[in-house]
Amino acid sequence: MDAAGAEPSPQESSPPTDDGAGRVVLDLRHAAKAFGAVRALIDGEIELRAGEVHALLGENGAGKSTLVKILAGVHQPDSGTLQVDGREVALHSPAAARAAGIAVIYQEPTLFPDLSVAENMFIGRQPLRSGRRIDARAMRSEAAGVFARLGVPLDPGRIARGLSIADQQVVEIGKALILDARVIVMDEPTAALSAAEVDRLFEVIRTLRGQGKAVLFISHRLEEIFAICQRVTVMRDGRHVVTREVRGLTADDLVRAMVGRDIEQRPGGQDVNPGETVLGVSRLTREGVFTDISLQVRAGEIVALSGLVGAGRSEVARAVFGIDRYDAGAVTVGGKPLRKASPTAAMAAGVGFVPEDRRQQGLVMDMSVQQNVALASLSRLRRSGFIRGGAERAMASDWAARLKIKYGRLTDPVSMLSGGNQQKVVLAKWLGRQPAVLIVDEPTRGIDIATKAEVHALLVQLARQGVGVLMISSELPEVLLISDRILVMREGRVTAEFDRASASEEEIMAAATGQGANGQAGAGQAAARKDAR
Amino acid sequence: MTAAATRLQPQTPSDTSARTLSERVFRVRETGIIVVLALFIAVTAGVQHRFLSESNIQFVLINTTIYALLALGETMVVVGRHVDLSVGSVLGMSAYLSADLFGSHRGIPIVVVFLVGLGIGLGWGVVNGLLVSVGRVPSLVVTLATLYIIRGVDILIVGGGMVTANTLPSAFTNIPKATILGIPYLAIGVAVVVAIGAYYMRTFRSGRDLYAIGSNPEAARLAGLPVGRRVFTAFAVSGAIAGVAGVLWAAQYGTVDSTAGTSYELTVITAVVVGGVAIFGGSGSVVGAALGALLLSTINTALYVLGISSFWDQAIAGFLLILAISVDRVIQVRLTLALRRKGARGA
Numbered sequence: 001m002d003a004a005g006a007e008p009s010p011q012e013s014s015p016p017t018d019d020g021a022g023r024v025v026l027d028l029r030h031a032a033k034a035f036g037a038v039r040a041l042i043d044g045e046i047e048l049r050a051g052e053v054h055a056l057l058g059e060n061g062a063g064k065s066t067l068v069k070i071l072a073g074v075h076q077p078d079s080g081t082l083q084v085d086g087r088e089v090a091l092h093s094p095a096a097a098r099a100a101g102i103a104v105i106y107q108e109p110t111l112f113p114d115l116s117v118a119e120n121m122f123i124g125r126q127p128l129r130s131g132r133r134i135d136a137r138a139m140r141s142e143a144a145g146v147f148a149r150l151g152v153p154l155d156p157g158r159i160a161r162g163l164s165i166a167d168q169q170v171v172e173i174g175k176a177l178i179l180d181a182r183v184i185v186m187d188e189p190t191a192a193l194s195a196a197e198v199d200r201l202f203e204v205i206r207t208l209r210g211q212g213k214a215v216l217f218i219s220h221r222l223e224e225i226f227a228i229c230q231r232v233t234v235m236r237d238g239r240h241v242v243t244r245e246v247r248g249l250t251a252d253d254l255v256r257a258m259v260g261r262d263i264e265q266r267p268g269g270q271d272v273n274p275g276e277t278v279l280g281v282s283r284l285t286r287e288g289v290f291t292d293i294s295l296q297v298r299a300g301e302i303v304a305l306s307g308l309v310g311a312g313r314s315e316v317a318r319a320v321f322g323i324d325r326y327d328a329g330a331v332t333v334g335g336k337p338l339r340k341a342s343p344t345a346a347m348a349a350g351v352g353f354v355p356e357d358r359r360q361q362g363l364v365m366d367m368s369v370q371q372n373v374a375l376a377s378l379s380r381l382r383r384s385g386f387i388r389g390g391a392e393r394a395m396a397s398d399w400a401a402r403l404k405i406k407y408g409r410l411t412d413p414v415s416m417l418s419g420g421n422q423q424k425v426v427l428a429k430w431l432g433r434q435p436a437v438l439i440v441d442e443p444t445r446g447i448d449i450a451t452k453a454e455v456h457a458l459l460v461q462l463a464r465q466g467v468g469v470l471m472i473s474s475e476l477p478e479v480l481l482i483s484d485r486i487l488v489m490r491e492g493r494v495t496a497e498f499d500r501a502s503a504s505e506e507e508i509m510a511a512a513t514g515q516g517a518n519g520q521a522g523a524g525q526a527a528a529r530k531d532a533r
Numbered sequence: 534m535t536a537a538a539t540r541l542q543p544q545t546p547s548d549t550s551a552r553t554l555s556e557r558v559f560r561v562r563e564t565g566i567i568v569v570l571a572l573f574i575a576v577t578a579g580v581q582h583r584f585l586s587e588s589n590i591q592f593v594l595i596n597t598t599i600y601a602l603l604a605l606g607e608t609m610v611v612v613g614r615h616v617d618l619s620v621g622s623v624l625g626m627s628a629y630l631s632a633d634l635f636g637s638h639r640g641i642p643i644v645v646v647f648l649v650g651l652g653i654g655l656g657w658g659v660v661n662g663l664l665v666s667v668g669r670v671p672s673l674v675v676t677l678a679t680l681y682i683i684r685g686v687d688i689l690i691v692g693g694g695m696v697t698a699n700t701l702p703s704a705f706t707n708i709p710k711a712t713i714l715g716i717p718y719l720a721i722g723v724a725v726v727v728a729i730g731a732y733y734m735r736t737f738r739s740g741r742d743l744y745a746i747g748s749n750p751e752a753a754r755l756a757g758l759p760v761g762r763r764v765f766t767a768f769a770v771s772g773a774i775a776g777v778a779g780v781l782w783a784a785q786y787g788t789v790d791s792t793a794g795t796s797y798e799l800t801v802i803t804a805v806v807v808g809g810v811a812i813f814g815g816s817g818s819v820v821g822a823a824l825g826a827l828l829l830s831t832i833n834t835a836l837y838v839l840g841i842s843s844f845w846d847q848a849i850a851g852f853l854l855i856l857a858i859s860v861d862r863v864i865q866v867r868l869t870l871a872l873r874r875k876g877a878r879g880a
């Protein structure tokens with residue numbers, strides 16, 4: 001099981017493009033980090049070579065984030081050694097990590113929305129001219145040069161506000177290049193990207209590799225690892241499990257290494273007997289956002305809304321639930337029209353909504369697990385205006401058990417939970433209301449594989465119990481796995497509808513991108529899917 | 534999500550237009566104030582020609598100087614996503630203590646008096662800055678507390694007394710009165726200071742750092758910017774400016790008691806926001822804030838000249854505030870919508 005470290009074959013799969021390619025630039029060994037009683041990292045290990053893209057795999061809670069934050073200088077390890085270019089270093093701060101040549105790009109980059117793209121890249125180290133004044137022209141042209149090198153047409157003069165997440169990541173990568181970082185850590189960069197954006201990111205990563213950078217690439221999507229990485233390190237329960245060449249591995253190998261067991265592929269059976277229409281959306285239009293959206297969700301079925309990020313799927317969901325207004329059309333729940341722009345009315349009619357961004361919209365991060373679970377059911381837990389603590393606790397522990405939420409105490413703030421468990425808390429919050437319709441937006445984003453399977457099983461089970469589920473998902477395997485019908489949106493319109501039997505990844509992708517069947521976008525994923533099956 | 538709505542795939546053409554669009558919008562922010570200002574002047578002058586008399590223009594300009602100075606310091610603080618509510622109290626204490634020097638130390642050089650005022654302001658600014666950056670107390674609370682504390686100490690010192698104009702040397706009280714080509718030296722001086730402030734905020738790393746901090750404090754920390762030091766400096770500068778403004782206040786009004794500068798902080802923040810500085814930091818300019826101050830004092834004087842009750846002055850200030858915020862909001866919505874449309878077409 002423990003094939004750690006002893007990995008002799010030095011870089012045979014990738015053609016070295018730089019003089020220093022293959023040289024070890026970063027070597028972290030036996031890193032440990034505990035937060036109070038929680039040992040987040042017990043024996044972390046990572047070795048990065050120049051000119052390689054190295055995958056870091058592991059379930060949530062495996063210690064990846066802690067390891068990344070150690071490399072970023074955010075956390076200081078309790079023990080272990082870190083060598084950069086053969087010299088031992090201690091990273092006491094993010095600034096120290098940058099000085100050591102390590103740049104970290106987070107899943108949701110932290111840019112300054114009011115500053116220009118160029119300023120974002122140079123902040124704190126702008127080129128200066130006489131009198132320590134900022135040389136704005138040099139700054140812009142250097143930034144433009146970096147984008148040219150990356151092959152990405154971004155305007156360095158525009159303000160960062162309104163950039164897509166994909167573009168924000170490119171800005172972060174540009175920042176790393178300006179810093180002349182030799183190690184670039186990407187923490188789940190593809191989680192929020194559409195397939196086309198992922199392709200572009202991969203191009204950029206290949207460019208980085210060609211320049212002899214070492215890239216640490218973290219992703220839950222195995223197909224991406226096969227597409228872009230040369231070596232992979234797997235972690236489990238805070239420990240290094242294995243580091244190997246990607247070539248010759250299968251998805252099953254990786255999954256087994258991550259979870260130590262096989263994961264069942266399809267929860268529940270195929271057969272569904274949908275009942276009455278529980279959610280009806282007809283000709284819903286919001287100017288400039290989505291147009292003429294009609295769909296029905298029947299009791300007992302899972303309807304997926306697929307498409308690229310930005311196609312307007314989340315916006316439709318938000319309008320249906322009453323968060324955003326719409327200009328025309330109607331929404332009915334259980335046959336009755338739903339009042340516009342009122343989440344309260346939607347909730348009263350029996351609609352639940354699990355938003356895309358659970359940290360910002362789904363949870364109150366500072367409140368306890370228990371309070372978050374009870375949040376949507378307060379009226380039931382109330383007696384003469386006061387919330388009964390006992391009832392709240394009983395409800396929360398009941399749902400926590402049913403959804404297998406892993407927590408310390410019910411009174412712990414929900415922010416202490418892992419991403420997957422946080423998502424379960426959001427689900428529990430709505431399930432506590434026994435909704436007739438449940439809208440879930442990217443229900444498994446950033447969740448590890450095992451928890452993902454649990455969430456899938458849970459959604460299928462809910463449908464079995466007669467709930468109508470409308471699921472928005474950018475992950476085609478997930479869409480194909482659990483949905484009964486699939487609607488594809490492109491540029492604010494529904495462009496195709498499939499039922500489970502007739503849907504294929506290629507066709508969905510074609511409808512989502514508007515290209516002929518099997519455009520560039522889905523090809524990589526489709527290839528990797530064969531492995532996964 | 535707007536981020537999702539504004540994504541632009543084939544970047545080149547749509548990106549540049551988005552940029553010019555947003556740039557235009559931000560420039561409009563300052564031209565907007567100028568338009569309102571021009572309108573106000575035109576209407577008032579149309580009704581009452583006296584409004585454009587030399588003495589009246591001088592009056593407006595002199596009135597503006599103190600607010601424009603305070604707005605400069607306040608802008609630095611607000612751009613960094615903080616607020617300094619203590620400037621009125623600092624001004625009051627500085628005004629009294631500095632003016633009182635002329636009585637207690639006969640023949641004291643005016644420069645020294647200004648330095649004392651600056652020192653008092655700097656001292657309180659340092660207190661605010663330390664509490665906010667080292668003590669990590671929200672600036673709203675810190676400066677609300679120092680607002681009361683400074684005023685309280687001021688009242689203890691002053692008691693029922695006051696400094697009257699006849700104890701002040703004429704060289705001092707003449708400072709606001711000196712003009713060149715009909716324009717007060719003081720107004721020119723303040724304009725120069727504002728210009729330097731604007732240049733500093735635009736072209737020096739420490740100035741840009743403040744914008745970055747206000748735009749996204751967490752990212753600023755991750756980027757290794759000296760967040761605490763920059764915020765501290767902003768408060769220190771704001772305090773020091775309020776101290777100097779206090780000395781000018783004494784020179785202008787001559788009579789100083791313990792109420793000098795009461796509620797100035799509200800006027801100053803109004804000027805800053807009307808001038809287009811985002812109250813949650815990250816954007817806005819020193820020049821805009823100074824124009825905001827000019828607009829407020831123009832309105833104040835215009836109402837007086839037109840013989841309208843000064844009650845309306847406050848109501849109009851409030852209305853302008855709402856107008857400024859609404860304009861911001863409308864622009865933002867329009868911009869998002871425009872980018873979104875572009876995104877939908879270009880994707």
